[in-house]
Amino acid sequence: MTEKITRINPEQLHETPGYHHITVVEAGRTAYLAGQCPLDRNGDLVGAGSLEAQADQVIANALTALAAAGARPQDVVRSVIYVRSEERDILGAAWRRLTDSALGPAFTTASTLLGVAQLGFSGQLVEVDLTVALPD
Numbered sequence: 001m002t003e004k005i006t007r008i009n010p011e012q013l014h015e016t017p018g019y020h021h022i023t024v025v026e027a028g029r030t031a032y033l034a035g036q037c038p039l040d041r042n043g044d045l046v047g048a049g050s051l052e053a054q055a056d057q058v059i060a061n062a063l064t065a066l067a068a069a070g071a072r073p074q075d076v077v078r079s080v081i082y083v084r085s086e087e088r089d090i091l092g093a094a095w096r097r098l099t100d101s102a103l104g105p106a107f108t109t110a111s112t113l114l115g116v117a118q119l120g121f122s123g124q125l126v127e128v129d130l131t132v133a134l135p136d
Contacts, residue, residue, distance in 0.1 A: 004028060005077060005133055007109055018099055019111035023077045029134040031069040035082070035127045036062040037120065045123050051083075051090065054125045055097040062103050062128055071132045076106035078131035081113045084124065091115050094126055106130060 007020035038046045038054035039061070047053025066072060083094045091113055099107045119127050 005075070005109075017095070019079075019107055020109055023110040025077050025133045028136065030077075031071060031132040031134050033062065033065050033069070033130040033132065035120075035129045036065060037124060037127050039121065045121055048123050049125075051094060051125050052097055055094060056101075058126055058128050059098065059101045059103045062106070062130060066106075066130070066132065069132060069134060071134055073103050073105040075132050075135060076130050077109050077133045079107055079109065079111045080129040081107075081111070082116050082119060082127040082129070083114070084116055084119050084126070086115045086117075098128070103128075 004026035006024040008022040008024065009016060009020050010022070013021050036058050038057040040046050040057065045054075046057040063073070066075070081094060081098060083091050085091060095107075095113055098104065119125070
């Protein structure tokens, strides 16, 4: 499927820290993953108070969801990262933890990083929302 995904950074737009401004996908099947949260298989929050531990659980969950859809991180065409913080350093730490992981290729596409006041689960610090162009 990767040959049907084109990532573009127009020279008239600012440089990015690894993502692309535009992702073009040829027609095909698409999967929309629910926001991946730092919950274990039993639905319990992992890593209370630790952005790193929670990001690692989100990464593991996202990789599991991608595999279940028959996809890889390289097949992601849109990502939104939610971090419970208004601190730029914390947002940057979350970005680096995610992009330096096995899920990292998912964030080379059109991507948005948001600092938010609250997430769905008590104590939750990070969530990742992915859209995937499924392989043929």
